[in-house]
Amino acid sequence: MGLTGRSTGWNVIEDGLTVRKEHPEDRVIALAGNPNVGKSTVFNRLTGLHQHTGNWPGKTVTNAVGRCEYRGKGFLLVDVPGCYSLMAHSCEEEVARDFICFGGAEGVVVVCDGTCLERNCNLLLQTLEVTRSVVVCVNLMDEAKKKGLEVDTALLSRELGIPVVPAAARNGKGLDTLLAELDRLPCAGVPEPPVRYALWAEEVLKAVEEKLRPLSLRGLPGRWVAARLLDGEESLWPAMEGFLGFDLRESDEGKAGFAAGRERIEAQGKTLQDFRDEMAAGLVRRAKELAARAVGRNKGDPTLRDRRIDRWITGKWVGFPLMLLLLMGVFWLTVVGANYPSQLLSQGIFWVEEQGAALFRETGCPEWFVELLFHGVYRTVGWVVSVMLPPMAIFFPLFTLLEDLGYLPRVAFNLDRAFQKCSACGKQALTMCMGLGCNAAGVVGCRIIDSPRERLLAILTNNFVPCNGRFPTILTLIALFFLGGAATPFSSLLSAALLVVLLLVGVGATFGVSRLLSATLLKGVPSSFTLELPPYRMPRVGQVLVRSVLDRTLFVLGRAVTAAAPAGLLLWLMANLQVGEVSVLTWCCGVLDPAARLIGLDGAILVAFILGIPANEIVLPIILMIYTSGGMLTEPSGTETLFAILTQNGWTVTTALCTILFSLLHWPCATTLMTIRKETQSIKWTVAAFLIPTLVGVLVCFIVARVGSILGM
Amino acid sequence: MEAERCLSQLGEGQSGIVDRISAEGRIRRRLQDIGLIEGAEVVCVRVSPLGDPVAYAICGAVIALRREDARQVTLRREAGKTQGGRAAEGGRPWA
Numbered sequence: 015m016g017l018t019g020r021s022t023g024w025n026v027i028e029d030g031l032t033v034r035k036e037h038p039e040d041r042v043i044a045l046a047g048n049p050n051v052g053k054s055t056v057f058n059r060l061t062g063l064h065q066h067t068g069n070w071p072g073k074t075v076t077n078a079v080g081r082c083e084y085r086g087k088g089f090l091l092v093d094v095p096g097c098y099s100l101m102a103h104s105c106e107e108e109v110a111r112d113f114i115c116f117g118g119a120e121g122v123v124v125v126c127d128g129t130c131l132e133r134n135c136n137l138l139l140q141t142l143e144v145t146r147s148v149v150v151c152v153n154l155m156d157e158a159k160k161k162g163l164e165v166d167t168a169l170l171s172r173e174l175g176i177p178v179v180p181a182a183a184r185n186g187k188g189l190d191t192l193l194a195e196l197d198r199l200p201c202a203g204v205p206e207p208p209v210r211y212a213l214w215a216e217e218v219l220k221a222v223e224e225k226l227r228p229l230s231l232r233g234l235p236g237r238w239v240a241a242r243l244l245d246g247e248e249s250l251w252p253a254m255e256g257f258l259g260f261d262l263r264e265s266d267e268g269k270a271g272f273a274a275g276r277e278r279i280e281a282q283g284k285t286l287q288d289f290r291d292e293m294a295a296g297l298v299r300r301a302k303e304l305a306a307r308a309v310g311r312n313k314g315d316p317t318l319r320d321r322r323i324d325r326w327i328t329g330k331w332v333g334f335p336l337m338l339l340l341l342m343g344v345f346w347l348t349v350v351g352a353n354y355p356s357q358l359l360s361q362g363i364f365w366v367e368e369q370g371a372a373l374f375r376e377t378g379c380p381e382w383f384v385e386l387l388f389h390g391v392y393r394t395v396g397w398v399v400s401v402m403l404p405p406m407a408i409f410f411p412l413f414t415l416l417e418d419l420g421y422l423p424r425v426a427f428n429l430d431r432a433f434q435k436c437s438a439c440g441k442q443a444l445t446m447c448m449g450l451g452c453n454a455a456g457v458v459g460c461r462i463i464d465s466p467r468e469r470l471l472a473i474l475t476n477n478f479v480p481c482n483g484r485f486p487t488i489l490t491l492i493a494l495f496f497l498g499g500a501a502t503p504f505s506s507l508l509s510a511a512l513l514v515v516l517l518l519v520g521v522g523a524t525f526g527v528s529r530l531l532s533a534t535l536l537k538g539v540p541s542s543f544t545l546e547l548p549p550y551r552m553p554r555v556g557q558v559l560v561r562s563v564l565d566r567t568l569f570v571l572g573r574a575v576t577a578a579a580p581a582g583l584l585l586w587l588m589a590n591l592q593v594g595e596v597s598v599l600t601w602c603c604g605v606l607d608p609a610a611r612l613i614g615l616d617g618a619i620l621v622a623f624i625l626g627i628p629a630n631e632i633v634l635p636i637i638l639m640i641y642t643s644g645g646m647l648t649e650p651s652g653t654e655t656l657f658a659i660l661t662q663n664g665w666t667v668t669t670a671l672c673t674i675l676f677s678l679l680h681w682p683c684a685t686t687l688m689t690i691r692k693e694t695q696s697i698k699w700t701v702a703a704f705l706i707p708t709l710v711g712v713l714v715c716f717i718v719a720r721v722g723s724i725l726g727m
Numbered sequence: 728m729e730a731e732r733c734l735s736q737l738g739e740g741q742s743g744i745v746d747r748i749s750a751e752g753r754i755r756r757r758l759q760d761i762g763l764i765e766g767a768e769v770v771c772v773r774v775s776p777l778g779d780p781v782a783y784a785i786c787g788a789v790i791a792l793r794r795e796d797a798r799q800v801t802l803r804r805e806a807g808k809t810q811g812g813r814a815a816e817g818g819r820p821w822a
Contacts, residue, residue, distance in 0.1 A: 099760040103753060133788040136760065247756075294759035298767065298786065305787065317784075324773055324782075333776045427791050431777035434793060440780065464757075542754040544761055545791040547773075547782055 040081065040088040043196060046114055046141060047125035048134050049096030050420075050548040052153045054078075055183040056125055057093045058561070060193070084193040092119065095461075098133075098546075100140040101294075102249055105469070106461040111250070114141060115234075116257035121147045121199045123192065128158035128165045128180070129316070129549055131309050135301035142174065142208040143238045147200040149177045151192050156182040157551065162313025170308045175206055184554055207237060211296040215289060218244070218278040225271035232258060241293055243268060244275045244286065320549050327424045337425060338514055344412045346510035349489060352404035360400035367392055390586025391579050398578040398631045401486045403570045409482055410451055411562040418553035422447055426545055436525050437532035437540045439468040442475075446524065449479035450517075452569075453686040456481075457693055465541035470699065471528050473690055477682040477707045478520040478527070483630040484677050488516065490634060494657050495670035520678050523710055535702075577628040577684065585625060585636065603640060613712055614672030614719030616664065623676065628684045633677065668722030672715045679711030732804065734763075734783070735797035737771035743802035744768055750799035762786030763800055 047053040061080025078093040094113050095106040102108040114122060124141050126134035131152070142148055152167055171178040177195040181188025210216065222240035231239055234257075242250060243262065255261045262268040279289050326332050371388040375381070416422060422444055430440025441463050449456030456476040463469040480488060492512050497505045532538065588599040596604075599621065607617030622636035638656070641663045660670075681704045682690065691700040737743055745767045748758050762785040763769070772789055773782040780791040 101756050101760060103757050103760075130787050132786045133762070136762075136786075290756070291759065291764075294756060295764040298759070298762050298764045301762075302786065317789075320789075321772060328773060328775055330776045427775050427780065427782065428777070430775065430791070430793070431779045434779065440791075540793070540795070542750070542757060542796045543780065543791075543793045544757060544796075545780070547789040547791060 037088050040090045041120040041196075041199075042090045042092060042118065044092050044094050044114055044117060044119035044122045045125065046094045046110060046122055046137065047096060047153075048098055048127065048137055049546070051096070051125050051127040051130075051134065052183050053096060053125045054093060056123070056151060056153060056181070056189070056192075057091060059183050059186055059189055060089075061091055082193070084197050087197060089193070089196060091123075092117070097137065099136060100144070101245075101247055104462055104464040108249055108253075109461075112253045115144050116253050121149065121196060123149050123151055123196070125151045125153050128152045128154045129161055129163060131165060132301050132305035135304050136297050138174075139208050139297050139300055142176070143235065143241075145235075146176065149179065149192060149195045149199065150174070151179050151181050151183075151188070153181050153183050155180045155188070156185065157549075161316035162311060163316060164310040164312060166308045166310070170304065173304060173307070174208055184557070209296050209300045212292055214279075214282045214284060215292040215296070217282070218275050218289060221278045222271040222275040225274050226267050229262070229265065229267050234258075240271060240275070243272055244279075244289055245293060246286075246290065317549070323550055324424070324547070327421070328428055333424075333428050337428065340416065340421075341517070342507075342510050342514045344409065344416075345513045346507055347412060348405050348409045348485070349506045349510055349513075351408045355404040355407075356400055359403065360396070363396035363400050364393075367396060385590075386583070386586050391582040394578045394582025394585060394632060394635075395574045397635050398574040398629055399570060401635075402483065402574075402631050403567065405485055406451075406482050406566045406570055407563050409485075410566050411559050413447070413451060414558050414562045415553050415555065417447075418551065418558060420548045420550045423545060423547050427547060430543065430545070432525060433528070434540050434543075436471075436528035437468075437538060438471045438528045439463045439465065439540070439543060440545060441543075442468070442472040442524075442528075445472050445476060446479045446521070449476045449481060451482055453477050453479070453481045453682055454689040457686060457689045460693065464543075465538075467536050467538045468541060470694065471531055471536055473693060474531065474699065474703050474706055475524045475527050477686065477703065478523040478679065478710075480517065480520060480678050481630070481683075483683065484633075485513070486631065487634045487677055488513065488674050490656070491670045491674050494653060494660065495665075495667055516674065516678055519675070523679060523707075527706060527710065531706075573629065573685070578632060581625065581628040581632060585632075585639075588625075589639065599640060612719070613676070613715035614668055614722060615676060615715070616669070618663070619669075619673055619676075623680060626683075627681065630677075630683050666722070668719060671722070672718055675718060676711050676715050679707050679714055681708045732802045733798050734769060734771075734792070734800035734802060735781070735794040737769070737781075737783075737802075739771055739774055742768060742770040746801045746803045748800050750796070754796065754799070758792075758796070758800060761788075761790050769800075769802075 045053055045057055057078065057080060060082045062082075080091050080093070082089050082091060092113065094110045097107040097110040099107070100111045100114065102111045113119070122141055122145060124134075124138045126138060138148075138150060150167075150170065152165055152170070155165065158165055165180065167178040167180045177198070179188050179192045179195055181192060183189060211219070219237055219240050222243060223236040226236050226239060226243075239262070242254070251261070251263065263272070275289075276286065279286060327336065329336075367388050370392070371384050374384045374387070425447065426440045426443040429443045433440045433442050442460075444462065445456045445459040447456075448459040453476050456479065457473050460469045460472040460476070463472055489509055492509045493505065496512060497508055585599075588602070589597050591598050593601045603617035603621050605617070606620045610617050610620035618637055618640040621640065622633045625636050626633040638659060641659050681687075687700060687704060690703045691697065694700065694703075732743065734743065734745075745763050745765055747765060748755055748763060750758060767785065770784040771781060772784050775781065775791070780793045781797060782789050782791045783797075
């Protein structure tokens with residue numbers, strides 16, 4: 015599971031940065047931990063809100079990097095994706111493992127959940143086997159206390175021989191001590207192996223380690239390398255080779271080590287499998303022992319409350335209706351809340367446009383330039399901002415709250431059976447949730463899925479979930495054609511309900527296509543599946559609001575500049591350059607019109623969808639612009655005007671329905687496509703991701719259009 | 728001889744002790760990583776509304792597994808205690 019605040023902080027679209035030390039004195043510190051332990055809170059608390067995403071050399075991943083200072087010394091914190099084990103099972107875990115083992119960090123902070131120490135100790139112990147330069151941060155001490163758990167951090171520290179800091183990062187408690195301990199790294203003392211395996215296995219390790227001694231392992235502990243040599247963990251080796259500069263398994267020492275280990279194992283009447291089992295079991299045993307000694311319980315069952323809540327949330331009869339209700343509630347609040355700020359923003363933005371254009375004209379700029387700059391580029395950007403920002407600024411915090419509460423994994427838990435039937439992974443439900451916000455984020459989120467086949471399924475179908483960028487178009491059309499345009503509280507509730515229905519169509523398409531792909535292009539059976547259901551946790555509402563509104567604003571603004579501005583330029587040129595008698599835009603509409611009519615649209619709508627590739631948000635404005643034959647986007651205007659423009663251009667209920675459906679089922683936006691290309695490393699699958707939803711959309715719209723014309727709607 | 732009991736046969740509220748894992752390769756290590764090693768206690772805490780997957784309390788965390796995977800975890804023969812919301816002696820307090 016990777017739904018940490020970071021990966022769904024929706025700022026995961028990487029920009030190709032590397033961990034750059036602005037100050038050469040800075041020490042790089044990796045921040046590791048299981049998912050959902052408040053790692054990102056620690057990160058944000060330490061670095062302020064100045065988080066930016068970045069890569070580290072070698073692999074395109076997003077490790078957030080931030081800087082903090084303590085007593086004049088700088089630390090560069092790298093927020094590594096959450097993982098349960100260094101034996102990576104998913105792409106995301108691989109990223110984490112590679113950074114912890116080979117990233118060259120000068121220290122590692124392992125953040126643990128104080129309410130669930132035993133589980134967290136596994137990663138901690140594995141990390142300690144790789145490096146002794148570790149500070150443990152036992153987070154959520156306040157939660158633990160509430161649950162009647164007492165964590166003896168001093169005992170842990172003595173047992174492990176490293177600093178252990180109790181913290182409640184949400185309240186900023188313990189973080190100063192954490193920094194002080196980081197400052198003192200690396201700590202002195204002869205390292206005692208954190209885990210003692212069974213005697214026979216220890217002997218094996220010693221024998222292998224002995225053979226590896228002549229090699230330079232660049233600081234990696236021989237014991238750890240010896241264990242991995244016998245481990246048979248394939249995905250580790252490319253990274254290991256990159257780090258060491260040679261392939262250990264092919265080196266003479268490596269071969270000798272493996273042979274010696276094998277011989278030792280067999281001499282003791284064991285098999286290689288027994289040894290591998292012991293490597294896993296030793297960790298679990300030690301974790302259990304540590305937790306048993308360090309955690310005291312002074313109240314009854316600390317999990318009783320969670321189980322009670324689960325009885326409802328994952329209840330047989332309540333679970334699904336509750337899910338739909340929650341979704342509808344989120345949509346409704348978004349629709350209702352976004353209305354007014356949207357109007358205000360657009361007024362402000364268009365006022366600036368007028369003033370700016372006037373100012374430029376006065377300074378003697380050529381008229382075409384002013385037109386292009388203000389009515390082309392600026393207006394498109396303004397549209398995107400005013401239409402997108404308010405719904406996103408409401409939708410995201412609400413969603414983040416649900417996420418922080420621990421609700422989303424339950425959705426996956428409830429729905430997994432259905433995904434299993436399509437030979438897909440239940441965690442796809444999580445990536446679909448992310449897709450609701452932004453498909454590109456959803457595609458990146460697919461890294462949490464272990465099996466490459468299932469991950470690809472999730473990536474290819476993510477676009478069937480309508481992202482925030484498509485909500486405004488869909489909602490406007492729903493309001494105009496299916497609710498009579500009246501803006502009453504009841505009608506907004508109804509449009510939220512219709513949006514949920516539409517979403518279910520998208521989910522249906524996801525299942526259908528996943529199933530089809532599993533039977534054809536991506537043949538395979540469902541692979542193993544483990545999903546943690548974390549404890550429910552009261553989110554810090556204020557913090558979530560500030561963070562996600564801030565995140566969203568930056569995201570929308572960034573996107574408006576990078577995607578909408580060029581689109582606006584192109585649009586303006588197309589609308590103002592002539593082919594014979596008509597503009598390029600009108601000409602294109604004419605060419606596409608016959609094809610578009612077949613699927614219930616018209617040329618203008620299809621052109622708008624094509625021009626909307628950089629940003630889905632501008633589809634409706636482009637349609638209106640073409641209809642009003644203006645050389646620029648129209649201002650967002652009242653519902654009656656909108657309705658009049660559309661109906662005058664031949665829109666019927668069928669047209670509206672087809673447009674809505676096509677909006678749900680068509681190609682992904684440019685950002686998503688680029689992300690898919692990056693994530694799959696394959697042009698072929700990127701093309702597939704473009705074609706699959708488009709074909710489904712054409713098919714569905716064709717059928718709807720035929721039925722509509724028969725019914726005479 | 729009594730048939731082997733596996734994890735997937737546990738009903739809500741029932742517990743068992745892991746005997747061995749029959750899965751191989753990565754799944755095996757995955758199951759071990761979440762704490763399913765020989766002698767570990769497991770409690771079945773919640774069956775999902777569609778019957779699959781099932782959530783188990785393992786090592787102080789709640790982890791959902793599909794029946795397909797849970798079938799590959801064999802439990803010790805001795806019958807697990809059926810618990811009415813109480814913790815097993817010395818075990819983790821899940822119910």
